[in-house]
Structures are given as structure tokens and as C-alpha cells.
Amino acid sequence: MKKIKYYFLLLPLVVNAEIKLLDRIAVIVDDGVIMESQIKSQTEEILEQYKNQNINPPSKEILREEIIEKLVLDELQLQMATRVGIRISDAELNQTFIRIASGNNMELEEFIDYLRSQGTSYENLRENIRRQMLIQRVQQGRVSSEVSITDKEFEGFLQTDDSIKSLEPEIQLGQILVKTKEEANEILLKLDSGEDFQQLAINFSKSSSARNGGLLDWKRPSEMAELFANAVDGKDKNWISKPLESGAGFHIIKLIDKRGELVEFEDQWQVRHILMIPSAIRTDEETFEEITSIRERFIDGESFEDLAKEFSEDPGTSSNGGDLGWSGKGRYAPEFEATMLITAVGETSEVFETQFGYHFLQVIDKRNKDITNDLIENRAYNMLFSRKYDEALENTLRSMRAEAFVEIKELD
Secondary structure, X not given: OOOXXXXXXXXXXXXXXXXXXXXXXXXXXXXXXXXXXXXHHHHHHHHHHHHHOOOOOOOHHHHHHHHHHHHHHHHHHHHHHHHHOOOOOHHHHHHHHHHHHHHOOOOHHHHHHHHHHOOOOHHHXXXXXXXXXXXXXXXXXXXXXXXXXXXXXHHHHHHHOHHHHOOOOEEEEEEEEEOOHHHHHHHHHHHHOOXXXXXXXXXXXXXXXXXXXXXXXXXXXXXXXXXXXXXXOOOOOOOEOOOEEEOOEEEEEEEEEEEOOOOOEEEEEEEEEEEEOOEOOEOHHHHHHHHHHHHHHHHOOOOHHHHHHHHOOOOOOHHHOOEEEEEXXXXXXXXXXXXXXXXXXXXXXOOEEEOOEEEEEEEEEEEEEEOHHHHHHHHHHHHHHHXXXXXXXHHHHHHHHHHOOEEEOOOO
């Protein structure tokens, strides 16, 4: 049983001291308790919120019942955190407050001074946030593992949920329509030689859009003809199709532009590297000298792929010649990314050091990649996960509440 501290006010009288109880146990919850002061504090906060929002609060009885139920669930989860050994360190809590302060454009000390100027106890707020972090950690550990999303379920959600469909970008296409495939292939040759798409549309297209350079109206893929929607799926700006046959003839389409809430393009680099790691039998200096000699062998004409397979100590890339594939900013160690950004396509960096060891890299290629579909799928997955998580959390809390011993003390 958790020890409860009682606070007494001693009022000296002529004969005896009167003892006045300032707090009392309001609810017993398994091995813990909820104090009347906790209910009072929560009540005051909620009534203030109702007042600020100009909303009439429920009756005192209903409000008290709701607050007690919330505090009971919180107490049960905090007890579970204690049982399974979940802790929030002071360092972690400090970082949380630094982020909160930063989000309010303040340094931490400035934020603490502001809280105190508003009559808010930094110490009490710190403890409240620790409790909420513990509760969140319990929920993540117990509920997240129960949520699963199948590929079929995800695809169905993408196809049927209107909130996801509304995230589709609008796309502007250009079109050149001709009668025969031979004509279409001739136009593709002209495009390959650098001629302007819109000018070719004006000169050769049989579509009504020819007079404005073949430009079509902005549309979402779900609003397009299926032939066009399938063709542009996953394509980047300035992509040009091969001839697409329809009842009207042969179409050449160009993806002119995209717009919408989640439309985003990302600079990406294709990089390969060789890594060597200092060890107990090879000092930093020896490692640096060895990888420098390997770099010189590559500069002198040996195969990067063969050298990576023989010498690189990166277990994830050595077998495929050191190739890291395509990636944008923020994926690599800071020193690695900084070196990648200043290395031109086709060039090889000098040897440099990161937390993993000594590297040199080569930038194979660079592109500006349309990542809109990835963002939409991420948003959709998070939405679906959130829905299922909320359902699982509600079931978990209901089960915890049903299994708990809860005794609500009557008011005097």
C-alpha cells in the first residue's frame, strides 16, 4: 500500500490545538489513491477552460464523475509503469522542456521565468509532464503491439477513404494527339532532339488543346481518363510517355506540373562508399593510411565495386559494391552528408571521418524526386493506424478499469 502523506494545520487555542485536515483520500485504486486535492485541481482547470471557450459546464456531479474516471485510468497506468519498470529520466524530461520552450521561441530559463510570472509552478508542471510521458509510454508499449495493418486493408483504405482521395495532387498534363503510331514516333524523335513540347503540340496535335500548346486542365488522377491516370502514376515532372493508343488515335503526354497540399519534391543523391573501422589491432592512424591507399587504387583505375567488396567494413553495403542507393538529406551522419553535398556527380571525396569510422565516397548521380505519393501513403498509414490505435486503446483501458479495485469515498 502506498504511503499517504497528510498535512495538518495546527491552530493554537487557549487549551488545546485544533487539527484541521487539508486533504483526504477520495478514491482507492488498487495499490494507490487519488486525493481530493487532485480532483479539485482538475476541476478548476476544466472550469477555466469552459469559461475561456464560453461554454456552459456540465453539472458538478457529472463533472466530478468524469474527472474521477480520468484520474482512475491515469493511476492504473502509472501503477503499471511502476510494475514493469518504466522510468522517465531527468535528462529526458529536461529535453522535453527544452523542446517546449523552443516551440514557444524561448530559452529554457526564460520559459521557466515566464511560467512563474503567470503563477504556474515549474516543479508541478514538470511532475505532471513526467506522469503524462509515463502514461504515453505505457500505452505505446501495451497498445501499439496489438495494432496490425494488412496490405489488403491498407490498399482498401487508400481506395475508399474520401479524406485520402482529397490528398491526391492535381496534375497538369500536356497532350499531343496524332492519327498513327508512325507520326507519334516521329514526334518522340523530335522531342528527344530537344524540340519544345508545346510548339510540337501546336504544329501537329489533332486535339482541341493544340491551340494552347496541348495543355489540359488541372485534374486529380481519379478524375482523369484511366489511360492517362495509369500512365502518370508515380511519374515525375517533365516525364513524357511513349505513344498511348485510344479510340481517338495515339497520344503523347507530358507531366507538366503538380500542385496540392502534399506535393513535394526532394533532392536525392545516389552514393557509394567504402568504410574502414579502427579497432584494437588497427589504430586510427593505420586505418586512415589504409583507406587512403585504397582510395588511391580507385583513382588509379581499379573498380570501386571490387574494392568495396574486398575492403569495406560496412556490412550493409560491402556485398553490393558500397552502393547506398538513392537518398535525400537527413539520412546519413552529419559528416557524411556534408561531404556528399560538396562532392559533384562523378567525383570522389577525400577520406573523412564519422562516428562509424573512416570513409571515402563517390556521388554516382543526383535527381529531384517527386515524393508526393510516399507522403500520401505515409499520411494514409498514420490515419489508419491512429484509428485502430484509438480503438485498441479504448478496449485496453476498459479492460484495465474492469479488472481494477476502485473504491470511491463518499463526500462528508
